[in-house]
Amino acid sequence: MASKLHQLRSKAVQASEFVAKHGCAYYKELLEKNKQHIVQPPTVEKCQELSKQLFYTRLASYSIPGRYESFWKELDGVKHIWTNREDLKIEDAGIAALFGLELYAWFCVGEIVGRGFTFTGYYLENEERTGEVRGPEYLAAGCMESDSIECVSSIDGIDEEATSLPHHSAKSHGGAAPPAGIVPSTSVHELLECPVCTNSMYPPIHQCQNGHTLCSTCKTRVHNRCPTCRQELGDIRCLALEKVAESLELPCKYYSLGCPEIFPYYSKLKHESQCNYRPYSCPYAGSECSVVGDIPFLVTHLRDDHKVDMHTGCTFNHRYVKSNPREVENATWMLTVFNCFGQYFCLHFEAFQLGMAPVYMAFLRFMGDENEARNFSYSLEVGANGRKLIWEGTPRSIRDSHRKVRDSHDGLIIQRNMALFFSGGERKELKLRVTGRIWKEQQNNDAGVCMPNLCS
Structure with a gap:
């Protein structure tokens, strides 16, 4: 029984590959016939992947009552496009050809449509086939003669364990075939991506009556209309896809940046919000900037886009001048980015x-993670007229927003009256000089204590 199921699955994959191959050829034939050209025609590999996803999505959509009838409506639409394609754009005709061939391949994998049984966890309605599908003659002949897509009868009573989806990742084209099963984890993961x-x-x-899915956040953004087919969404839940997601174990989305972790699907989101490999947000405090990236990218972004001053060295001496300090309410400035000890x-x-x-x-923030920030210390000093205030502390990571650092009062705080006193004159103008330095704590192995490493 398991062998027959594996054979059925194999035929479904082969049929989708056949659809993609000939659909791509048919698209190019239409281009040639109409003497139109596009910059980059679709590749067979890309069509294969799209066709497989479409095939599996259509199969899953039969879990919805009444979905079987809409299949024939879609089929009629494809027939109409085939017979009236001269009135269409050439790209539309090519896409229609791929879609129509995919529908045609359904009937080349056997009688999986029209016989009710469990198939990869989804229930197909027990309906009778009501017609035959005819595509272009040369494709029909090629399809029916191909050994790779011979008909396979359906099997009643397939056990649930044998039909469960695999949890392994598929190799790319040209490598070893994926384990027995309809969809490898990577393809299912793509199906779990919201199209919006x-x-x-x-x-x-959520899903529409035609089986197109989208996330709950985007459901309100599209005004309850399916972005794919424009049908009203209603309140249909895609419970099958939610159940499939429970069985998945996937790598962190930042695996390409170095994260080696693998998590159950529903635990992955929490990890990714705290992953040490996730990109950093722009630390500019003068506006809510949405740019993210690694540290070198953000340094360039701060210099070129925000025009932030760059300074090399571990000591600094800044003077802040405001002609009317009483107008400076809830103002924010980030004056300088420092490069010292190879860090920013x-x-x-x-x-x-x-x-x-x-x-x-x-206050000072470190452009990196908190565990690295703890390796450094800094001091800030402000004063005049024989008086001064000194602050020493550890820089905060830019993982913490400037607002969070400010609200925690983790820095040198000086009241306005004292700042004006340090400014001299008649206290009508702010002329505040702030000096500081950054140093790195080094472990003294002999004494077992930390010694400051001062930058020259």
């Missing part, structure tokens, strides 16, 4: 209300 936002879908996963640091200076008192605050 391209993010992974989590319950509730961001110096922030802010003005805000602390309770009822207007204050200024300066």
Whole structure:
């Protein structure tokens, strides 16, 4: 029984490959016939992948009552396109050819349509076949004569264990064949991507009457209309796809950046929000910038797009001048990016209300993760007229937003009245000089204590 099921699955895959191959050829034939050309015709490999996904999606969609009848409506649409394709754009005709050939291949894999039984966890309605499908003659002949897509009868009573989807990843074309099963994990993962936002879908996963899925967030964005076929979405849940997702174990989305972790599908999202390999957000505090990337990219972005000053060295001396300091309410500046010890640091200076008192605050953030930031220390000093304030601390990681650091008061805070006193004059103009330095804590192996490594 398991052998027959494996044979049926194999024929389904082979049929999809046949569809892709000949659909691509038919598309190119239409281009040649109409003497039209496109920059990059579809490759057979790309068509194979799309055809397989379409095949499996259509199979899954039969879990919806009444879906069988809409299959024939789609088929009539394909016939109409075949007979009236002169009135269409050539690209539309090519896509229609691929779609129509895919539908045609359904009937070349045997009688899986029209006989009710469990197939990869989905229930097909027990309906009778009501007609034959005819494609272009040369394709019909080629399809029926091909040994790779001979008819295979359906099997009643297939056990649930034998029909479960595999949890392995498929190798690329040209490598070893994937394990027995309809869809390898990578293909199922692609089916779990929302077509609107391209993010992974989590319950509730919604679908239209034609089986097209999308995530709950995007359901409201598309005004309850399927973005693929424009049918009304309603409240249909794709329970089968949600159940399939429970059995998946997938790599972190940042595996290409170095993360080696593999998680169950529904645990993956939480890990990815905290993954050490995830990109960093732009640390610029003057506006809500949505740019993300690695540290070298963000340094270039800060310099070129935000025009932030760059400074090399571990000591600094800045002077902040404001002609009317009382107008500086809830202002934010990031003045300088420092490069020292082969790392980058961001110096922030802010003005805000602390309770009822207007204050200024300066603090340093490390462009990297928190565990690396702990290797460094910094000091800030402000003063005049024989008086000074000194702050020493550990820089915060840019994983923490500047607002989070500010609200935790983790930096040098000086009240406005004192800042104006340090400015001298008649306290009408802010002229505040802030000096500082950055050093790296080094472990002294002999004494077992940390010694500061000062930058020259």
